[in-house]
Amino acid sequence: MKILICEDEEIMLTALEFRLQRQGLQVVVAKDGKEALEMIEKEAPDLVVADIQMPHISGLQLIQHVREDMKSSLPVIVISALEHDETVLEAFRLGATDFITKPFKPNELILRIRKAFQDIELSES
Numbered sequence: 777m778k779i780l781i782c783e784d785e786e787i788m789l790t791a792l793e794f795r796l797q798r799q800g801l802q803v804v805v806a807k808d809g810k811e812a813l814e815m816i817e818k819e820a821p822d823l824v825v826a827d828i829q830m831p832h833i834s835g836l837q838l839i840q841h842v843r844e845d846m847k848s849s850l851p852v853i854v855i856s857a858l859e860h861d862e863t864v865l866e867a868f869r870l871g872a873t874d875f876i877t878k879p880f881k882p883n884e885l886i887l888r889i890r891k892a893f894q895d896i897e898l899s900e901s
Contacts, residue, residue, distance in 0.1 A: 777893060778802040780821035782812035782838065783855070784830045788878075792825065795882040801889075809833025813841060816850070823873075823892055825885065828856035828863060836866055843871040851892040855880070 779801050783789040789805055796803045804819045806812035810832040816824065824842070828835040835854050842848050851873040856863065864875050873895075874888050 777823065778804065778819065778821045779889065780804050780806060780812060780815050780819065780824045780826075782806040782809065782815075782824065782826040782830060782835070784808055784827060788827075792882065792885070795886070796889075799886055807831075809835065809838050812838055816842065816846070821850070823851045823853065823889060825853045825855060825889070828854055828858055828867070836863075836870060839867065839870040839872055851895075853885070853888055853892065855885070 779796055781789060781792050781803060783792065784807055789807065793803045793805055804815055804821060806815045808831040812824070812826060813833065826835040826838050839852050842850055842852060853874045853876065854867045854872045855876045855878060857878040867875055873892050876885060876888060
């Protein structure tokens with residue numbers, strides 16, 4: 777499985793990349809929303825983990841582009857330090873698969889990624 781991590785905080789990006797690779801996942805990274813959209817088209821990941829607040833294109837705009845412009849059901853897990861209910865609701869309204877509030881434990885993200893893949897397998901059966 778190939779995961780795209782889109783995160784503008786270098787330390788967080790590196791930590792997530794390392795942890796997911798240790799789980800046997802193939803990881804590609806993007807440092808902003810614009811780069812993430814390019815990587816989605818170029819790399820065809822199986823799942824995207826994206827921060828809400830990113831330069832150029834926000835995580836919410838990324839979800840909207842994937843769902844509306846690309847007509848894709850690509851799973852998108854959103855991570856954010858924002859705890860505003862409106863932001864969470866907007867992410868789900870736009871089609872986010874899941875939402876995790878920073879700070880979080882890496883194992884929590886790994887569990888949510890596995891759940892997203894299980895949900896994909898169930899919907900395909």
